[in-house]
Amino acid sequence: MICINFQDSRPIYEQIVDGYKHLILAGVLEQDERMPSVRNLAVELSTNPNTVQKAFMELEREGFIYSVRGRGNFVNSSGQLLEKKREELVDDISKLLIEAEELSLDSEQLLRDALQKSKVGCCDSDVGGKMQ
Amino acid sequence: MICINFQDSRPIYEQIVDGYKHLILAGVLEQDERMPSVRNLAVELSTNPNTVQKAFMELEREGFIYSVRGRGNFVNSSGQLLEKKREELVDDISKLLIEAEELSLDSEQLLRDALQKSKVGCCDSDVGGKMQ
DNA sequence: TATCTGTACTATAGAACATAGTACGGTTAG
DNA sequence: CTAACCGTACTATGTTCTATAGTACAGATA
Numbered sequence: 001m002i003c004i005n006f007q008d009s010r011p012i013y014e015q016i017v018d019g020y021k022h023l024i025l026a027g028v029l030e031q032d033e034r035m036p037s038v039r040n041l042a043v044e045l046s047t048n049p050n051t052v053q054k055a056f057m058e059l060e061r062e063g064f065i066y067s068v069r070g071r072g073n074f075v076n077s078s079g080q081l082l083e084k085k086r087e088e089l090v091d092d093i094s095k096l097l098i099e100a101e102e103l104s105l106d107s108e109q110l111l112r113d114a115l116q117k118s119k120v121g122c123c124d125s126d127v128g129g130k131m132q
Numbered sequence: 133m134i135c136i137n138f139q140d141s142r143p144i145y146e147q148i149v150d151g152y153k154h155l156i157l158a159g160v161l162e163q164d165e166r167m168p169s170v171r172n173l174a175v176e177l178s179t180n181p182n183t184v185q186k187a188f189m190e191l192e193r194e195g196f197i198y199s200v201r202g203r204g205n206f207v208n209s210s211g212q213l214l215e216k217k218r219e220e221l222v223d224d225i226s227k228l229l230i231e232a233e234e235l236s237l238d239s240e241q242l243l244r245d246a247l248q249k250s251k252v253g254c255c256d257s258d259v260g261g262k263m264q
Numbered sequence: 265t266a267t268c269t270g271t272a273c274t275a276t277a278g279a280a281c282a283t284a285g286t287a288c289g290g291t292t293a294g
Numbered sequence: 295c296t297a298a299c300c301g302t303a304c305t306a307t308g309t310t311c312t313a314t315a316g317t318a319c320a321g322a323t324a
Binding site: 037038039053056057067068069070071072073 | 268269270271272
Binding site: 022025026082085086089090091092093094095096097098099100101102103105107108110111113114115117118121 | 154157158214217218223224227229230231232235237239240243245246247249250253
């Protein structure tokens with residue numbers, strides 16, 4: 001379902017958190033669906049149960065899952081989560097725009113460039129794009 | 133010139149790097165202007181010379197300053213740096229937009245919201261803004 | 265009852281971060 | 295030349311975060 005990059009500088013538990021956030025927000029996991037058990041997921045990802053537990057605690061703290069002692073961890077409803085995620089994205093972009101303003105850069109032109117790059121970056125067309 | 137938040141989870145050397153990046157890009161420090169010495173800045177920021185040195189090494193690695201043994205560290209020309217920074221901003225925003233696309237969110241509406249929020253966030257007007 | 269589940273500990277090891285101290289070589293003002 | 299500054303390169307120490315390992319306990323369920 002998700003995969004871990006052990007070469008990544010980001011901690012394993014954080015990769016697990018982000019992986020499941022994405023799965024839940026994207027609707028791959030449905031409401032009240034059961035998460036893998038701490039021990040099973042640890043085996044599957046070749047990591048330690050404690051690391052998985054730490055990730056699940058963080059997911060619960062942020063409202064993505066809820067846990068029932070003795071039964072397992074379950075997915076929360078994604079509706080509110082998606083709205084929350086949208087607000088985070090707006091917030092992140094506006095922070096970057098404020099940074100741009102401080103450097104006297106044209107925010108609107110910046111957004112046009114970013115929008116085009118995001119559309120080019122998704123596919124592999126090279127319409128006006130530069131090779132990286 | 134810059135200030136350090138010791139409560140911040142970010143490492144001190146990273147805060148120094150970011151602080152000087154901002155000063156250089158904003159043109160507060162001019163080309164070939166001399167940076168504070170490693171030892172003096174350490175005293176000024178109530179930190180250790182080694183921590184400042186680590187920050188300066190990073191700034192040099194990223195092309196913001198150059199060092200002359202026995203004389204000091206000096207600011208590089210900001211023109212190319214500003215263009216590089218602009219590309220980074222475009223890249224950061226486009227990554228967020230790709231994330232939004234994956235969640236079937238309306239990118240253009242997202243950008244309009246972010247643009248408005250960035251303009252509201254700069255000043256303290258409350259035109260359509262929510263109290264945090 | 266046996267086996268699964270989450271949860272809570274302790275202990276250990278490694279990496280990153282920060283501090284402290286020392287040392288060496290280049291630059292510059294006196 | 296000398297003294298005082300500069301960058302640079304080490305070693306050593308302590309703290310925190312991350313990850314692993316092992317143990318233990320309580321709830322749920324077949």
